[in-house]
Amino acid sequence: MNEDMIQHYRGILEGVGENPGREGLVDTPKRAAKAMQYLCQGYGQTVEQVVNGALFESDNDEMVIVRDIELYSMCEHHMLPFIGKAHVAYIPTGKVLGLSKVARIVDMFARRLQIQENMTKQIADAIMQVTNAAGVAVVIEAQHMCMMMRGCEKQNSVMTTSVMLGEFRDSYNTRQEFLQLIRGR
Incomplete structure (x- = not known):
């Protein structure tokens, strides 16, 4: 898991006025980073x-x-x-x-x-x-x-x-x- 990406998502939550430490958001930065990696998995693939x-x-x-x-x-x-x-x-x-x-x-x-x-x-x-x-x-x-x-x-x-x-x-x-x-x- 990309730790930098997790920290960036934590910063986004703070930037929109949320508390990334509250119960519903504690694992959100990690989940969001994992989701983004999945959604962008095409970068790691070639046609061959x-x-x-x-x-x-x-x-x-x-x-x-x-x-x-x-x-x-x-x-x-x-x-x-x-x-x-x-x-x-x-x-x-x-x-x-x-x-x-x-x-x-x-x-x-x-x-x-x-x-x-x-x-x-x-x-x-x-x-x-x-x-x-x-x-x-x-x-x-x-x-x-x-x-x-x-x-x-x-x-x-x-x-x-x-x-x-x-x-x-x-x-x-x-x-x-x-x-x-x-x-x-």
Whole structure:
């Protein structure tokens, strides 16, 4: 456990006018530090570790989609959560990625201080790098607590970001098929 982080959380409690020695808060700095380490565990991971060799030969050259991958991240501007889902597609060129690895790549980038726009691109670039796909598409829809709990306090706003690479960028029909399939719930 990072003792410096625990002390910083104790200071935050004091800074907001709380007594970190009171019964309900005695262990809060330690719990908060442990939670933050968990929420930011993506910093300690690499794409290679996450994929762990789970790339398999395949004759399939049709679109593979994993949709509705729930994600939990932290806004790097306010350190408040944003929560949503990712839809990831790729067009294989001889190899397919183990199904759970797509979700694990999403988690690896979500478990860092982030902005949604960058995270969307990081996921797309990682899938492209690992699979050498003909194309990759990523759409993320998320609600940001920094907009809901403070500032403009818009409770129903959803941010949508997308990154289209290769065939998804070059072919209108391929892009439309992907968008139709993730909307056709």
